Amino acid sequence: MEKRIHYQQQIRGIHQEILRMGVLVEESLRKALTAVKTQNRELASGVIESDARIDKMQLEIEERCTVAIATEQPVATDLREIMVAIKIASDLERIGDHARHLARAVDRVSPELMNESFPIIESMAELGISMVHDSLDAYVDLDAERARSVASRDEQIDALHHDLYARIIGTMKESPELVDQGTSLVFLNRFLERLGDHVTNICEWIVYARTGKHPELNP
């Protein structure tokens, strides 16, 4: 007979809340990329506003985890899953911040300059979005194998980051008047690279939840 039904519902509830937060973050990234692509300021400000909702979800998930630890004394897989939920919520929150950074580029970088870099930015963001999506799939049933495979794609983002960095520096050298906007692009480039690192962290936490061992997926 199943026992501690309320407790099991609590853990399932936390799990589902992480997935909901992940979907929201993925949506934000998608909207931010579209906003940059179409120079849509309204869409961009929507992304900035929804970041507050993502931040709030992180706090709510932390609160639920804290209550579960305090009242249910979870052990073994349950305990790992709750710890991992706290960690993943934190990484998702940071990815949400990066969606906001991407959306801000609509205001901070001129369409002309953006057009030059956009193919690489788009590739990085698309890779990031697909990694977020697939890491959430791996989280559904804590699929460690899938998580490892998702994390391995971070190398592609890193390579694009190097390319784009060289390109922006080149542009700034040629046209010093673009240094202000170029710096914004350098930051954006860095944030998109960090996005991949956060997804890699999420993948590491999934492996940890499943196996109890910390893997290093981003050496």
Next chain:
Amino acid sequence: MDTKLAMHTKNLNFFYGDFQALFDVSLDFGANEVTALIGPSGCGKSTLLRCLNRMNDLIPETRSEGEIYFRDQPIHGQEVDPVEVRRQVGMVFQKPNPFPKTIYENIAWGARINGYRGDMDELVETSLKKCALWDEVKEKLKQNALGLSGGQQQRLCIARTIAVEPDVILMDEPTSALDPISTAKIEDLITELRKRYTIIIVTHNMQQAGRVSEKTAFFLNGVIIEAGLTSDIFFNPKEERTEAYISGRFG
């Protein structure tokens, strides 16, 4: 082997008449370690505890097969006196059971019949101090022990046990009849006592097992399902049945 063994069992089987309560139990108890025995009621953990100081000898129609060693001596050897085994392997029970005598006599009596010839006042004081009870009872050593609170009685029983200088202390759910404050005191005491003694504790309180023990063995229907470091058992057990039990999903 990492630590010196205080006790170990080898392929131990135990029977109450036709009913087999333990199956092939082989378990090591490291010296100066706390080992928790956990499992649902009737799984054999208390039976094992009573085997370890031959308390089961007192129950008619029981028999055991296999070996139990105290250090490296079998405790069922022809020349072994079960009373001496019980002195070296003391026991504390679920309900505090002080003798209906004075606090002083509760400590002194066991030592006296064991032939203790030292300073009895000093032994009483040291034993009570080791159990963090001295300050509470030093003014009333001549009062009846049954006047103490449940938690104090249990600490007195532990003091009585250690007064005869055992090597191993068996504890059969020593805090299940106590309130949380008294429980915390006993747990602190266990942590303190492990420096001098080997402790084997049966507990139904999973958090207690997690808090006080270095090793844990999980029993089901008389069989060891999993035994190892407490941190492994509670954080990353290998067996699904262990996980289901410690997380309260069955048992």
